[in-house]
Amino acid sequence: MSGLKDAGHLFRFAGLFVIAFLVFLVVRGYVVPKSFGRYGHYRAAAIDEIAAHPVKFAGHQSCESCHTDIAATKTKGAHAHVNCEACHGALASHADDPTSVAPMKPDTAVLCARCHTASAAKPKNFPQVDPADHSGGVPCQTCHNPHSPAIGADTGTTTAATGGAK
Amino acid sequence: MSGVEGYMYPNEITLYWSVLIVLYPYITGLVAGAFILASLERVFRVEAVKPTYRLALLTALAFLLDAPLPLIMHLGHPLRSPEMYFTPHDTSAMAMFGYVYLWYLMAVLVFEIWLDYRREIVLLSQKSKGLMRVVYKIMTLGSSNVSERALHIDEKVGWIVTLVGIPSAFLLHGYVGFIFGSIKANPWWSSPLMPVVFIFSAMVSGIAAVMMLYMALTKLRGQKIDMRCVDTVAMYMFYIFIIDFSLEMLDLIHRIYEADESFRSLDFMVHTKLYFSQIVLQIFLGTLLPLVLLFITQIVKLTEPVRKRIYVFCGCMILISVFAMRWNVVIGGQLFSKSFLGYTTYKMALVTREGLLAAIGLTILPLLFLWVLLKLLPPWPEKSLHEAASGD
Amino acid sequence: MNISRRHILILLPAAAVAWKHVLAGTPEDSPNYRMSDHWWGMLIDIPKCIGCGNCVRACQTENDVPDGHFRTWVERYHRTDWHLENPEVISPDGGKEGFPVVPAGAEGDYFFVPKMCNHCTDSPCTQVCPVGATFISPDGVVLVDQKYCLGCAYCVQACPYGCRYIHPQKHVADKCTLCYHRITKGLTTACCEACPTGARQLADLKNPNDPIHEFLKTHSVQVLKPQMATGAKAFYNGLDGSVR
Numbered sequence: 001m002s003g004l005k006d007a008g009h010l011f012r013f014a015g016l017f018v019i020a021f022l023v024f025l026v027v028r029g030y031v032v033p034k035s036f037g038r039y040g041h042y043r044a045a046a047i048d049e050i051a052a053h054p055v056k057f058a059g060h061q062s063c064e065s066c067h068t069d070i071a072a073t074k075t076k077g078a079h080a081h082v083n084c085e086a087c088h089g090a091l092a093s094h095a096d097d098p099t100s101v102a103p104m105k106p107d108t109a110v111l112c113a114r115c116h117t118a119s120a121a122k123p124k125n126f127p128q129v130d131p132a133d134h135s136g137g138v139p140c141q142t143c144h145n146p147h148s149p150a151i152g153a154d155t156g157t158t159t160a161a162t163g164g165a166k
Numbered sequence: 167m168s169g170v171e172g173y174m175y176p177n178e179i180t181l182y183w184s185v186l187i188v189l190y191p192y193i194t195g196l197v198a199g200a201f202i203l204a205s206l207e208r209v210f211r212v213e214a215v216k217p218t219y220r221l222a223l224l225t226a227l228a229f230l231l232d233a234p235l236p237l238i239m240h241l242g243h244p245l246r247s248p249e250m251y252f253t254p255h256d257t258s259a260m261a262m263f264g265y266v267y268l269w270y271l272m273a274v275l276v277f278e279i280w281l282d283y284r285r286e287i288v289l290l291s292q293k294s295k296g297l298m299r300v301v302y303k304i305m306t307l308g309s310s311n312v313s314e315r316a317l318h319i320d321e322k323v324g325w326i327v328t329l330v331g332i333p334s335a336f337l338l339h340g341y342v343g344f345i346f347g348s349i350k351a352n353p354w355w356s357s358p359l360m361p362v363v364f365i366f367s368a369m370v371s372g373i374a375a376v377m378m379l380y381m382a383l384t385k386l387r388g389q390k391i392d393m394r395c396v397d398t399v400a401m402y403m404f405y406i407f408i409i410d411f412s413l414e415m416l417d418l419i420h421r422i423y424e425a426d427e428s429f430r431s432l433d434f435m436v437h438t439k440l441y442f443s444q445i446v447l448q449i450f451l452g453t454l455l456p457l458v459l460l461f462i463t464q465i466v467k468l469t470e471p472v473r474k475r476i477y478v479f480c481g482c483m484i485l486i487s488v489f490a491m492r493w494n495v496v497i498g499g500q501l502f503s504k505s506f507l508g509y510t511t512y513k514m515a516l517v518t519r520e521g522l523l524a525a526i527g528l529t530i531l532p533l534l535f536l537w538v539l540l541k542l543l544p545p546w547p548e549k550s551l552h553e554a555a556s557g558d
Numbered sequence: 559m560n561i562s563r564r565h566i567l568i569l570l571p572a573a574a575v576a577w578k579h580v581l582a583g584t585p586e587d588s589p590n591y592r593m594s595d596h597w598w599g600m601l602i603d604i605p606k607c608i609g610c611g612n613c614v615r616a617c618q619t620e621n622d623v624p625d626g627h628f629r630t631w632v633e634r635y636h637r638t639d640w641h642l643e644n645p646e647v648i649s650p651d652g653g654k655e656g657f658p659v660v661p662a663g664a665e666g667d668y669f670f671v672p673k674m675c676n677h678c679t680d681s682p683c684t685q686v687c688p689v690g691a692t693f694i695s696p697d698g699v700v701l702v703d704q705k706y707c708l709g710c711a712y713c714v715q716a717c718p719y720g721c722r723y724i725h726p727q728k729h730v731a732d733k734c735t736l737c738y739h740r741i742t743k744g745l746t747t748a749c750c751e752a753c754p755t756g757a758r759q760l761a762d763l764k765n766p767n768d769p770i771h772e773f774l775k776t777h778s779v780q781v782l783k784p785q786m787a788t789g790a791k792a793f794y795n796g797l798d799g800s801v802r
Contacts, residue, residue: 006316009284009309010323013277016307028252033706041255042693046703047593053739056620057748082754086612090619090748115610115754120660121634121668122608126755173647175673175720176628182711182724242709242729249689249708260712261688350786351682351718430643504720505802507647 057085058095066098070147077148078127087111087146108140172508181500181512184520186236188496189528191342191364192489193233196532198339198365199372200226201275201331206402208328214398220545221383222376223279228536230271236528237263239519259345270338274331280305281324283543285312301542339368346495353428354499359417366410371488373403374481379536381478387546393470397463400477404460407484411453414491431506439501439509444494452487456480591742596697597764598736599791600747601773602672604798606757609634609670614654616752620737627723628652629734630674630749637800638666645800671794671801672758674749675700675721675734676782679789683713683722692731698763698791699738704730718786736760763791 038044063084064071074080085091087106094101109131118128135143143151170179204222206212238244247264254261280287288310291302340361346352347360377399384391421429436444459476462468468476497512515521609632617623617630632653636646650657653670660668677700684692684700691707694700702713707730714722714731725732737747741760745751750758761770770793773779780797781790794801 006311006313007319009307009311009316010319012307012309013280017272024251031248032252036253036690039696040693041253041690043690043703043706046701046705047695047738049703049705050701050735051739051742053621055740055743055745057616057740057745057751059740059745059751079754081756083751085616086752086754090616114612114656115608117659118662119609119657120662120664121636121657121670123605123669126608173633173649176626176631176649176652177714177723178720180723182714240710242711242724243707246689246706246708249691249706253690255688255690257685258688258712260686260710263688345712349682349686349716351716500715504718505647507644507802 055092056090058092060084062095073147112140169511174503174508179510185525186240186520188492190236192492193229194339195368196372197226197229198335199369200376201335202369203373203376205328217392217395218380224539229532231535232532270334274334278327281320288312340365363413367488370407374484378481435502440498443490448487448490456483593696596762598698599761599763601759601761602794603757604796606755607670609657611653611656612752613749614652616748620748633671636668642800676790676792682716686712686716699736702731707731718783
């Protein structure tokens with residue numbers, strides 16, 4: 001091609017691109033995490049990192065492995081499927097080191113009211129009462145065993161408390 | 167919750183895309199629009215607008231250099247932004263930003279400016295002294311070949327670059343429209359028209375910006391404004407604005423007619439939260455008024471001073487209107503709940519990284535860049551060698 | 559508590575060993591957990607939800623969710639008669655402390671809707687991430703790689719369900735992880751663990767013995783915003799037409 005020597009400056013400009021591209025490839029080789037792309041367009045190592053987060057709720061199986069008596073009481077009552085930590089809070093630290101970490105006893109005035117305060121918004125078949133009317137300020141556990149709440153149901157009889165908005 | 171009316175999903179109450187995200191499409195829009203004006207002369211041989219050619223390219227470059235800044239300042243982790251170059255996700259419109267930007271900057275704009283200015287750069291590298299000499303020498307890339315043949319090659323290659331630059335400019339700004347237009351979760355954004363509306367409003371704003379810069383700079387230099395040039399620029403601005411307005415009205419009419427599940431919520435939002443920015447500023451003052459005035463200049467023979475005033479006034483209204491359009495899209499799209507049951511408020515900060523002052527600063531910065539570029543690469547030949555050689 | 563000292567001597571070490579074993583498991587290293595064996599989802603039973611907010615509190619505790627942001631939340635709907643288009647919806651602090659009492663005899667239908675990330679199979683959020691910081695794991699959980707996320711918030715905008723937010727301290731995207739760190743160890747999610755009525759149940763769609771399969775055969779279920787075709791895996795039983 002006749003004009004090639006007069007196009008030298010264009011090759012210099014193109015040369016900049018080539019150099020930049022090569023530098024980019026080298027840097028990319030170092031910078032992109034090794035696990036990237038293993039399962040998809042993401043850093044596969046992230047999956048393990050996320051899975052390694054600390055657990056705060058032990059899960060009811062852990063509680064029941066030690067507290068077998070409570071577990072037995074619960075099975076026949078209305079709270080059979082209410083897991084331990086739903087009321088007692090996150091207790092993985094207690095499961096991890098039972099003697100040093102002692103769980104706090106929940107305050108029934110706050111705790112029970114959360115679920116069982118009557119509201120027309122709640123499902124009709126859910127046991128609910130007006131706390132003031134119902135007990136006149138007497139703590140819930142005076143009459144109800146939280147682990148098997150039906151009155152007189154400590155041994156597993158099925159006198160269930162029927163609720164309804166008052 | 168303060169500032170919330172009705173119901174918003176709890177995580178929707180805070181706006182995550184701030185005024186900086188309004189600014190970004192505005193700035194790339196100015197870039198695309200300025201480039202289109204430059205291409206009018208270079209590719210479409212509209213010789214009348216030649217006096218704005220170099221200014222348009224430098225304006226595009228000044229704004230393009232500023233463009234990544236609002237994005238960087240918005241990111242939670244700006245230092246991770248190179249990830250977009252190393253592992254761009256091919257299903258994400260946003261991922262193409264890095265490459266499209268780099269392509270447009272280097273392979274289109276810088277390349278074209280370099281080719282057009284090469285003769286002056288070589289001459290300045292020989293005539294300047296001190297630091298400026300070094301700067302110009304670097305810019306020559308070591309080649310001082312400004313023979314007839316070399317310049318002829320530059321001319322031909324430059325033409326191809328501009329030709330390629332037109333779809334590149336559309337891509338640079340159109341992908342932003344697609345970023346919004348492809349979000350099915352947001353009915354205010356989701357529309358195939360979005361990239362097209364963005365591009366046309368960008369063209370109007372870019373042309374308006376260069377037109378006003380040309381008029382201002384010419385006046386500052388004590389030169390006579392080439393009215394044939396400005397009249398032609400204004401004419402293109404007018405016709406492109408008509409297309410832009412038609413597209414926006416099409417979107418609006420389509421929404422009103424179909425009245426899908428989002429319509430009531432969006433309609434209420436436009437009439438209340440966006441009343442001033444959309445109806446008053448964008449549509450009436452910013453579009454209808456300039457269109458009427460520009461229409462008058464097209465059909466009635468007006469004197470030069472009157473035309474100048476109309477062009478400047480319309481130019482200002484257009485720049486405000488296109489900013490308002492970006493605001494209405496970005497902020498508007500986050501003011502309503504995706505449950506269609508409520509609205510929130512945008513609490514724009516003042517001095518934070520994403521606040522009003524940052525936005526103002528980032529709008530003024532490209533003008534500083536332009537000032538530097540005008541000194542480095544003067545667009546107007548009759549003074550260029552003399553001014554630059556006297557040392558800066 | 560009726561555990562005698564003798565019981566403790568036996569039970570403590572056993573519990574400790576069991577617990578350590580549970581904690582040690584990671585998806586890749588643990589022989590117990592293989593990602594390809596699972597495809598996670600959630601079943602949400604609306605008629606059972608009482609709006610107690612246990613799930614919201616448990617999630618916040620388990621996952622250190624910052625105040626004012628929610629990986630899960632509960633909405634209370636009030637639909638008056640046939641007006642499905644504009645229900646009254648509230649979610650005071652995401653339902654974290656429950657809901658105000660509605661006096662007896664109130665007009666219209668009330669119900670609670672727990673919301674969370676739907677871990678969509680065709681999630682629009684992972685589609686738009688510019689760098690691959692959010693993704694769906696091989697076992698069907700949509701996760702965020704917080705070491706890679708730029709904090710651009712594009713995914714937050716793309717989620718039709720409003721389940722994402724930008725963490726105010728970490729400046730990265732955050733959302734429900736389906737308690738990935740728990741489910742890969744054989745535990746259930748914190749919200750399911752805390753739910754007193756069984757309104758939320760973790761579901762492993764790939765497990766033929768999972769109760770969800772029987773449930774799906776005998777109930778009508780929906781996903782939220784089906785028109786978005788996100789392949790959502792949070793299945794709602796008893797979802798009213800007014801739910802947004």
